[in-house]
Amino acid sequence: MSAETLYVNARIRRNEDARLLTGRARFVDDVRLPGTLHVAFVRSDYAHGRLIKVDVSAARQHPGVAAIYTFADLGDYGRPAPLLVPPPPIPGLVFHSRTHRPLASDKVRYVGEPIAMIVADSRYIAEDAVRDVVVEVEPIDAVVDLEAALVAGAPKVHEDLDSNAAARVLQRKGDYAAARAGADAVIGRRFTYDRGAAAALENRCVLASWDRQAEELTIWDTTQAPIPIRNGLAARLGLLESQVRVVAPFVGGAFGPKIMMFYPEELLVPWASMHLARPIKWTEDRQENFYATTQERGQLHDAEMALTRDGRILGVSDTFLFDTGAYDPYGLTIPINTQCTLLGPYDIPNYHSEFTAVFTNKTIVTPVRGAGRQHGVFVSERLLDIAARELGIDRVEIRKRNLLGPDRFPHNHEIMFQDSAPLVYDSGDYLPALEQAVETIGYADLVRRQEERRTGTRRVGVGIACYVEGTGIGPYEGARVTVEPSGKVRVATGVGTQGQGHYTVFAQLVADVLGVAVEDVQVVTGDTREFQWGTGTFASRGAAVAGSACHAAAQSVREKILTLAASLLGAQPGELEVAGGRVSVRGSADRTISLADLAAKANPLRGAVRPGTEPGLESTAYFGPDRGSTASGVHAMVVEIDVETAMIEVKRYLVVHDCGRIINPLIVDGQIHGGVAHGIGNSFYEQLVYDEQGQLLNASFMDYLLPTATDVPPIETAHRETPSPFNPIGLKGVGEAGCIPTGAAFAQAVEDALNIEILEIPLSPNRLFTLIQQAARR
Amino acid sequence: MILNGTFTFNGPRQKVWDLLQDPSVLAKALPGTERLTMAGPDRYEGVMKVSVGPMTAAKFDVAVTLGGKEPPERFTMQIDGKGAVGFARGSAAVHLQEQPDGGTLMDYTSDVQIGGRIASVGQRLIESVSRMMMRQALEALDRELRTRIDADPSGS
Numbered sequence: 001m002s003a004e005t006l007y008v009n010a011r012i013r014r015n016e017d018a019r020l021l022t023g024r025a026r027f028v029d030d031v032r033l034p035g036t037l038h039v040a041f042v043r044s045d046y047a048h049g050r051l052i053k054v055d056v057s058a059a060r061q062h063p064g065v066a067a068i069y070t071f072a073d074l075g076d077y078g079r080p081a082p083l084l085v086p087p088p089p090i091p092g093l094v095f096h097s098r099t100h101r102p103l104a105s106d107k108v109r110y111v112g113e114p115i116a117m118i119v120a121d122s123r124y125i126a127e128d129a130v131r132d133v134v135v136e137v138e139p140i141d142a143v144v145d146l147e148a149a150l151v152a153g154a155p156k157v158h159e160d161l162d163s164n165a166a167a168r169v170l171q172r173k174g175d176y177a178a179a180r181a182g183a184d185a186v187i188g189r190r191f192t193y194d195r196g197a198a199a200a201l202e203n204r205c206v207l208a209s210w211d212r213q214a215e216e217l218t219i220w221d222t223t224q225a226p227i228p229i230r231n232g233l234a235a236r237l238g239l240l241e242s243q244v245r246v247v248a249p250f251v252g253g254a255f256g257p258k259i260m261m262f263y264p265e266e267l268l269v270p271w272a273s274m275h276l277a278r279p280i281k282w283t284e285d286r287q288e289n290f291y292a293t294t295q296e297r298g299q300l301h302d303a304e305m306a307l308t309r310d311g312r313i314l315g316v317s318d319t320f321l322f323d324t325g326a327y328d329p330y331g332l333t334i335p336i337n338t339q340c341t342l343l344g345p346y347d348i349p350n351y352h353s354e355f356t357a358v359f360t361n362k363t364i365v366t367p368v369r370g371a372g373r374q375h376g377v378f379v380s381e382r383l384l385d386i387a388a389r390e391l392g393i394d395r396v397e398i399r400k401r402n403l404l405g406p407d408r409f410p411h412n413h414e415i416m417f418q419d420s421a422p423l424v425y426d427s428g429d430y431l432p433a434l435e436q437a438v439e440t441i442g443y444a445d446l447v448r449r450q451e452e453r454r455t456g457t458r459r460v461g462v463g464i465a466c467y468v469e470g471t472g473i474g475p476y477e478g479a480r481v482t483v484e485p486s487g488k489v490r491v492a493t494g495v496g497t498q499g500q501g502h503y504t505v506f507a508q509l510v511a512d513v514l515g516v517a518v519e520d521v522q523v524v525t526g527d528t529r530e531f532q533w534g535t536g537t538f539a540s541r542g543a544a545v546a547g548s549a550c551h552a553a554a555q556s557v558r559e560k561i562l563t564l565a566a567s568l569l570g571a572q573p574g575e576l577e578v579a580g581g582r583v584s585v586r587g588s589a590d591r592t593i594s595l596a597d598l599a600a601k602a603n604p605l606r607g608a609v610r611p612g613t614e615p616g617l618e619s620t621a622y623f624g625p626d627r628g629s630t631a632s633g634v635h636a637m638v639v640e641i642d643v644e645t646a647m648i649e650v651k652r653y654l655v656v657h658d659c660g661r662i663i664n665p666l667i668v669d670g671q672i673h674g675g676v677a678h679g680i681g682n683s684f685y686e687q688l689v690y691d692e693q694g695q696l697l698n699a700s701f702m703d704y705l706l707p708t709a710t711d712v713p714p715i716e717t718a719h720r721e722t723p724s725p726f727n728p729i730g731l732k733g734v735g736e737a738g739c740i741p742t743g744a745a746f747a748q749a750v751e752d753a754l755n756i757e758i759l760e761i762p763l764s765p766n767r768l769f770t771l772i773q774q775a776a777r778r
Numbered sequence: 779m780i781l782n783g784t785f786t787f788n789g790p791r792q793k794v795w796d797l798l799q800d801p802s803v804l805a806k807a808l809p810g811t812e813r814l815t816m817a818g819p820d821r822y823e824g825v826m827k828v829s830v831g832p833m834t835a836a837k838f839d840v841a842v843t844l845g846g847k848e849p850p851e852r853f854t855m856q857i858d859g860k861g862a863v864g865f866a867r868g869s870a871a872v873h874l875q876e877q878p879d880g881g882t883l884m885d886y887t888s889d890v891q892i893g894g895r896i897a898s899v900g901q902r903l904i905e906s907v908s909r910m911m912m913r914q915a916l917e918a919l920d921r922e923l924r925t926r927i928d929a930d931p932s933g934s
Contacts, residue, residue: 045864045894111893131837131862139867287895693891699898702832 007508016503028205039282040126042116044108047361047694049137059132064125085331088420109326112291142694157359167357174350179315188304195296196686202252203284208273225260225536248526254498290699296368315350334372342376361694381744419473421627441636461753463745471733472544476624483617487596494534496526513554515578540733548623556619629724631732633657646769660732675738683746795850807918820844830900864894
């Protein structure tokens with residue numbers, strides 16, 4: 001792509017903000033259809049038990065109740081939901097697919113699992129009727145702890161399996177045992193890393209309307225992936241894909257769990273709408289969101305690193321357990337991300353990594369922003385910190401000695417990534433990013449003042465962590481670009497939008513190619529009637545994959561513009577320039593035509609469209625990278641800890657990151673700021689607490705603490721650009737960068753301030769206080 | 779949730795025992811009890827309304843089955859409560875000992891599992907609310923005991 005761009009790389013304001021900030025953006029719950037019925041679900045209070053009886057007879061008598069469905073009413077529609085992401089073809093991989101049903105059949109496996117669906121004139125009536133449903137459950141001991149789950153004789157979440165192991169995967173590179181035998185030092189520890197709820201501002205919502213006369217089903221859904229949802233629902237409901245329209249309008253944050261889950265509610269609301277021939281809506285409340293929306297939770301790692309005495313990594317070995325919850329519809333994306341991202345920006349010649357995914361009686365686990373990457377980064381960064389201390393090497397220096405140099409790309413890690421492609425880093429330049437972070441945060445000065453920082457009641461610590469982020473994976477996305485007779489441009493693409501700025505970045509890419517103002521490019525996303533090919537918004541892939549498709553479609557339209565204008569202006573296409581909404585012959589100002597006029601002439605009412613050409617200035621194009629591109633960066637932070645209260649204040653937070661070529665630095669900053677807020681929450685505030693019977697004990701924002709504005713400091717960012725060779729613009733993703741190494745940097749900063757070893761995230765004031773006390777007793 | 783404790787009644791053990799076996803007395807003493815009736819030998823059933831933090835007046839269908847009776851010294855209870863906001867089920871054991879001053883020392887242990895929304899939203903408050911309710915119930919029973927003794931000082 002030419003370096004001369006007006007919009008790409010410009011810090012411009014977002015096209016969509018006027019609508020969002022003035023309350024004119026439409027969200028699913030804003031869609032009101034006359035005659036809509038409303039839904040409430042009867043959910044399991046037990047984490048594990050046999051479903052003995054569901055008696056809905058009293059609830060059916062409730063005035064205003066239109067229908068009540070239990071598993072017995074669903075027939076074949078009650079079969080399990082599809083496996084969304086089959087595991088990659090890793091040799092020896094064992095995977096047991098157990099996906100959720102729309103409603104529980106003979107067993108309940110987590111608190112909140114839907115048992116019955118009540119459809120009524122209003123949500124109030126539906127909720128009242130929930131109370132009249134009698135559910136009899138014979139409790140079974142819950143499977144909660146990951147290690148206890150795998151002990152012989154433990155109760156089984158899925159009784160047809162041999163154990164609670166959902167999967168076992170081993171990936172190897174080189175020969176770790178031999179590397180270990182030749183090592184000067186072996187650092188081994190047990191690490192725990194827990195994640196949490198996505199806590200999107202908007203809860204989930206589904207509205208379905210079956211039009212009996214048109215035989216068309218329209219579904220408004222807070223999904224990240226409207227096209228797969230349409231395709232899956234059409235197949236399951238026995239409709240043509242063209243009979244189903246799925247619209248994901250503005251979505252108020254998603255962060256992973258709004259992916260094409262085929263959630264029970266997402267399956268049942270459209271089905272019931274067809275049965276009752278009425279529009280039906282379900283809007284999740286916040287409490288349901290804690291139980292019924294997928295989340296990400298803990299991993300337990302037994303890891304070791306073998307090194308030379310000068311701090312060179314010879315190899316890493318890691319064995320870990322991954323909590324997948326009651327079902328595993330999203331396959332192994334999270335633990336494979338963990339396995340791959342642990343290698344980070346480092347040269348690790350020998351690697352042995354094996355994990356067991358474990359079924360537990362808890363809410364289903366699927367990716368939440370970061371998607372297991374932070375777990376892996378935590379393990380490798382912590383091992384490096386401990387190795388640095390034990391070998392007497394500075395922690396920045398040990399990283400420098402192990403970073404992959406700029407001459408090492410493409411770098412093949414010889415294991416398989418979540419997208420079923422080999423883990424190959426496309427490009428990167430890691431050392432300058434680390435040096436920039438070290439310089440900006442004032443690391444040398446902080447190290448000099450270490451003794452002084454570690455005295456008194458308020459101790460100061462600094463943390464610096466490196467990471468890579470696999471982004472922009474395939475398979476593909478598409479876009480259609482149209483120049484309308486008004487001269488304005490319309491772009492339609494399939495990915496859903498949840499606040500990332502798609503309306504602006506896609507417009508920027510197209511505006512540059514077509515020489516129009518960015519405000520004159522209208523983007524439509526997330527409506528299968530507008531564009532029906534594609535997968536969705538996940539894995540930090542919107543800009544790199546859908547953006548590249550927008551760019552390709554715009555290039556194709558530009559060809560049409562040049563061809564038509566050349567014939568009308570009597571010039572060669574090579575003599576033309578496209579700018580300011582006009583096509584002109586270079587050097588002769590009077591030979592010019594506006595894009596508006598050109599669009600009108602491209603769709604004539606008389607004359608003929610010649611064979612081999614198409615009417616209109618419109619093109620559709622697709623883009624699919626062979627594999628994902630690898631973004632990278634360094635986070636540095638300074639914390640101040642009150643040793644008496646164990647409260648932590650983040651004094652500075654710096655992100656030096658590299659997501660290839662940047663379309664809009666303002667939007668990249670925003671992505672990073674949001675990610676860091678998630679990361680700080682993950683490090684010190686958020687944790688889903690389950691008791692030994694699988695009851696979630698903090699399913700409200702009173703007890704589940706999100707970081708507030710006062711907990712998140714101003715975030716400093718620095719952009720570096722190492723273009724990706726995998727797409728024509730050089731893009732990499734940035735959606736998750738802000739939260740990936742946060743826990744690792746946080747732990748290091750706390751350790752630096754207090755001189756106690758930190759092997760777990762999240763911390764909390766309570767937990768940190770305990771650790772301080774334990775250290776004092778030793 | 780494990781809730782253990784002791785309480786001293788100002789009256790003789792047999793009278794305390796009688797009180798504890800009388801559903802109409804228990805219904806008055808237990809805060810929030812709307813109804814509590816004898817549903818069979820050693821089985822009470824009823825309806826209670828409980829408020830825990832943000833969950834106010836949540837209705838529970840309650841069934842209590844008595845067992846392990848050694849009058850007037852010991853008994854156990856199986857407790858099963860179900861409502862729209864969750865459930866409580868578990869067991870309790872009560873031991874009554876005569877005291878030298880004529881009073882009765884009650885020693886109770888209980889292990890109750892709380893589940894559903896009441897656990898997930900009220901978790902921080904459940905234990906303190908349960909302790910408060912237990913304290914209120916026992917004090918009410920003690921007042922009832924005094925009333926009975928005052929009405930019939932002969933102690934028969």
